[in-house]
Amino acid sequence: MAVQGDRRTAILRCSADLFARQGVASTTVRQIADEVGVLSGSLYHHFPSKDAIVNEVVTAYLDLLLSRYREVMAVDRTPRERLEQLIAASLRVAESEPSATVVYQNEMSYIRELPQYEAVKAAAAEVQQTWLSVIEDGRADGSFRDDIDPRVFYRFVRDAVWLSVRWYRPEGPYTVERLAADCASIFLDGYAAFDPE
Amino acid sequence: MAVQGDRRTAILRCSADLFARQGVASTTVRQIADEVGVLSGSLYHHFPSKDAIVNEVVTAYLDLLLSRYREVMAVDRTPRERLEQLIAASLRVAESEPSATVVYQNEMSYIRELPQYEAVKAAAAEVQQTWLSVIEDGRADGSFRDDIDPRVFYRFVRDAVWLSVRWYRPEGPYTVERLAADCASIFLDGYAAFDPE
DNA sequence: GTCTATACGCCGATAGAC
């Protein structure tokens, strides 16, 4: 069982890497098997289909992300602090699971056709609701602007945060914590120079 | 010739729509032919390969985008005004060519393997250079902040702008000009409420 | 749990009639 668990994990990890690099549709079960070090037929002992592998990659990713979001929301903070924390939590998840993050960002049209899409949809809805509730709270207490639709602001932040997996490399001196701080500062304070007053 | 030109255009338009909806790898030449209203063999009278269709969709898109950017840069304006104009020009191109925009945003790993990738690469470099020069000018004249890497700011703006094709629908009362204004205002002034002073 | 061997369909692309 430990062996099977390790093999399953290896299959999921190799698949996520290939899916992220080449796209799901362009990745073959033979490539996955090569990377794992078995023949393609052996994959079907662990998963019933290629789609099942995709589904598990995405589901595990969303479970991790949601658990981090729930931790952020469990603490009493201002909307601004919570927004900063959501950005930082997202970037940390993207750093620890870059391939799964890329798959989820790039392959939504593929994911939507999976047989178990409803579970993914529910998790995605909770993710969105978390962000929107924080933004609405900030509008309500006057710390955020009320002249721009919260959904528009949410989508800009979301896309900027998640697409950072396409260019951010955690190896350099620019840490993920600094990236999160810069992101929050740009979106909240703007890139225009502060008024020298 | 007019007929062939029309047919070529129809093939490009249908291909871009399918590529955007399903991904390039998952779109077959038979699907493209069905959508156009011919049989798949007939496509090869107009294009030597499926990859050639992808290449022309992307190249035409980048040509259009660059021509709009050059118009913006031809006028003497402040960095802030130019940044607003680049955002607006980008969103207008995304509105007029949504499928090609999606293809270019989603399929970079496919595009990078095309035989004629060098031309695409050159155009992409000019796009990036246009944004960066405007941002650098704003830092130089003190209108933009100098405590955050211009490349980081560029990538956040770029991703927020281009990913709007995934959710923005021009049919509603929220016009693309208003979207551009909101985008520029968030990125330059921030979403935090203005100091009531 | 992995391998060998293979079924079966769809893929991009081509040749040649019309």
Add this chain to the structure above:
DNA sequence: GTCTATCGGCGTATAGAC
């Protein structure tokens, strides 16, 4: 310029030996 017909290859998935 489009059609008919088809080729060779590679895709996912399966059956059964070990």
